[in-house]
Amino acid sequence: MSPIDQPNTPENRDKARSRLRTLTRGAIFAATGATVVIGVVVSRDHPGAGSTGKGAGATTSGSSGSVSTSAGSGSSSSSSSNTGSTGNTGNTGSSSSPSISQSTPTVTSGGSSG
Amino acid sequence: MTCTTDTHEPVLATRSFRAIGTTATVVVQDPAAADSAERMLAAELEAFDLACSRFREDSQLQVVHANAGSSVEVGELLFEALRVALDAAERTGGAVDPTIGNAIAALGYDADLGEVHARPPAPPQALGAVAGYMHVQLNPRTRTVRIPRGVRLDLGSTAKALAADRAVTRIADGIGGGALVSLGGDVAVAGPPPTGGWAVGIARESSTPAGMVDQVVAIMHGGLASSATAVRAWKVGDRQVHHIVDPRTGDSVAPYWVLVSATGTSCVEANIVTTASIVWGEQALGRLAGFDQSVRLVRFDGKVFSVNGWPLEPTT
Numbered sequence: 001m002s003p004i005d006q007p008n009t010p011e012n013r014d015k016a017r018s019r020l021r022t023l024t025r026g027a028i029f030a031a032t033g034a035t036v037v038i039g040v041v042v043s044r045d046h047p048g049a050g051s052t053g054k055g056a057g058a059t060t061s062g063s064s065g066s067v068s069t070s071a072g073s074g075s076s077s078s079s080s081s082n083t084g085s086t087g088n089t090g091n092t093g094s095s096s097s098p099s100i101s102q103s104t105p106t107v108t109s110g111g112s113s114g
Numbered sequence: 115m116t117c118t119t120d121t122h123e124p125v126l127a128t129r130s131f132r133a134i135g136t137t138a139t140v141v142v143q144d145p146a147a148a149d150s151a152e153r154m155l156a157a158e159l160e161a162f163d164l165a166c167s168r169f170r171e172d173s174q175l176q177v178v179h180a181n182a183g184s185s186v187e188v189g190e191l192l193f194e195a196l197r198v199a200l201d202a203a204e205r206t207g208g209a210v211d212p213t214i215g216n217a218i219a220a221l222g223y224d225a226d227l228g229e230v231h232a233r234p235p236a237p238p239q240a241l242g243a244v245a246g247y248m249h250v251q252l253n254p255r256t257r258t259v260r261i262p263r264g265v266r267l268d269l270g271s272t273a274k275a276l277a278a279d280r281a282v283t284r285i286a287d288g289i290g291g292g293a294l295v296s297l298g299g300d301v302a303v304a305g306p307p308p309t310g311g312w313a314v315g316i317a318r319e320s321s322t323p324a325g326m327v328d329q330v331v332a333i334m335h336g337g338l339a340s341s342a343t344a345v346r347a348w349k350v351g352d353r354q355v356h357h358i359v360d361p362r363t364g365d366s367v368a369p370y371w372v373l374v375s376a377t378g379t380s381c382v383e384a385n386i387v388t389t390a391s392i393v394w395g396e397q398a399l400g401r402l403a404g405f406d407q408s409v410r411l412v413r414f415d416g417k418v419f420s421v422n423g424w425p426l427e428p429t430t
Contacts, residue, residue: 041399042426043419096377097408097423098314098331098338105315105324106126106141109375111342112298112320 126308133159134167134274135226136298137320140285143308147289154288155295158281165192166273168215168266169225175267179215183263185253193257195273196250198382202272203247206390208361213245215266217364221355241364270357275339275385278302296320302337302381314338316410318373319345329410329427337381341388343369358392370395373412377424383407 127148130139138159140151165188167173174192188196199212220241223230250267251260261267279302282295286305294303294312299320303312311332315324320340331338347356355366374391378384387407391398399419402409408424420426 041419041421043417096333096336096379096383098333098377098425099311100425100427101310101313101330101332103310103313103330103332105313105327105330106128106294107139107296107299107301108315108317108320108322108324108327109296109299109301109338109340110315110317110320110322110373111340111345112136112300 129155131156134163134277134297135169136274137296138298139294139296140281141294141296141312142285142289142291143293143306144289144291147291151285151289151293154285155281158284159277159297161191162195162273162277165189166195166269168268168270175269178259178261179266182261182265185251185256185258185260187256187258190257193252193254193259195269195276196252196259196267197254198276199267199269199272200247200250200252202382202386202390206386206393208247209390209393210271210386211244211247211361212267212269212272213247213250213261213265214359214361214364215268216264217241217244217359217361218268218357219266220364221359221366222350223357244359244361244364246361271389272382272385274298275300275302275337275381278381279337300337300339300381300385301333303333303335307334316340316373316375318342318412331425333377336377336379337384338375338377339381339384339388340373340375341385341392342373343367343392344372358389360393367393368395370414371398371411372414374398374409375411375424376407376409378407 125145126141126143127145128139128141129148129152130137131152132138133156138155140148140155142148142151163170164172165174168175168179170176174188178186178188178192196212199210202210203212218224222233245262245265249262249265252258253260274297278295278297278300282293282302282304285293285295290305292303292305292307294301301312301314311334313330313332315322315327316329316331317327319342341358343356343358345356347354349355356369358367359365360367369392371392374388376384376387376391378387384407387402387405387409391402391409391411394401398411399421402421405422407422409419409421410424411419411421413419418426
């Protein structure tokens with residue numbers, strides 16, 4: 001097949017650049033795949049979030065290839081990672097992973113103001 | 115002091131008091147053991163304060179400062195705290211560095227936080243990179259430490275977590291039952307847990323009432339710690355700073371994460387990750403891949419990130 005089978009128009013140049021960006025993201029993901037396997041990152045808006053956290057549209061965030069996306073708005077948003085796990089399922093848990101509790105907390109862990 | 119009375123929950127006995135500049139809490143399953151547990155915790159914290167405080171003139175740490183440049187024999191407790199601090203520094207690539215003593219004092223945190231808050235805002239001082247943990251020399255054979263001249267240490271980050279770990283082990287062994295110790299929200303548990311585990315609330319401030327926390331999680335063993343940038347803060351000139359220092363700049367870390375919580379096989383393990391994550395900022399998600407711990411991070415815009423299996427609330 002000829003390497004050049006499309007006319008050199010501005011539209012086709014844009015399409016080529018788009019494909020290149022996709023391939024580059026794929027290469028970055030492949031290079032950092034170990035990160036994703038070890039530590040799946042999922043995200044969601046904080047229940048007590050500031051104004052920018054609630055009601056936002058689709059948001060993409062990530063670091064070092066562990067990209068996580070959160071679509072929708074507020075606390076009802078669903079979360080997914082680029083490994084296909086969603087929400088709080090399918091994660092690579094550690095031996096000391098906590099679990100959700102319905103009990104009244106005995107103590108609270110947070111910042112200590114003194 | 116407080117007993118949980120819900121018939122579906124275990125009855126726990128809680129004792130709280132002020133120590134080492136924070137709120138110390140011990141929780142046990144046997145109410146008859148609560149007084150004994152409180153005494154053991156108080157004794158452990160007094161020993162830590164005498165060994166590690168940078169505010170007490172009579173602490174062993176001040177002897178090390180006064181003899182900077184020379185090897186100083188120290189007690190087992192301070193030596194252990196130093197060893198843990200240097201280990202944390204090495205494992206985090208220097209993000210959690212005990213040689214920030216001068217830097218945090220230059221930011222104005224040179225006394226108990228109550229005193230710092232009571233003073234008018236201090237003028238800003240020149241800041242710079244800290245000396246670095248690699249210049250602290252420990253000799254386990256002689257139990258001596260040598261720091262460079264002019265360097266001061268701050269063991270606050272890891273020493274508090276170590277105190278929680280040591281205290282809860284001592285208490286659980288002493289009373290022959292399960293126990294939880296919280297030092298300003300840095301939590302360690304030991305012994306048999308209650309049914310369903312130890313329930314710990316997660317919130318930006320450890321003083322948040324139980325009914326107002328963001329999330330409640332249960333741990334069965336080890337520890338759970340949180341680090342935050344919105345509390346333990348004060349004014350320098352016209353800007354607000356907080357207690358977590360970036361060793362590369364000597365300045366208070368720009369708050370990319372407002373709250374980071376983590377579990378670990380101990381409170382120290384959890385604390386190392388939470389403090390380092392605050393310092394790493396945006397790079398934390400990638401760096402945490404090297405740690406086998408569950409972490410919950412709340413970004414400045416309120417978005418919550420879960421790493422290594424920290425559970426998010428089910429979506430509705």
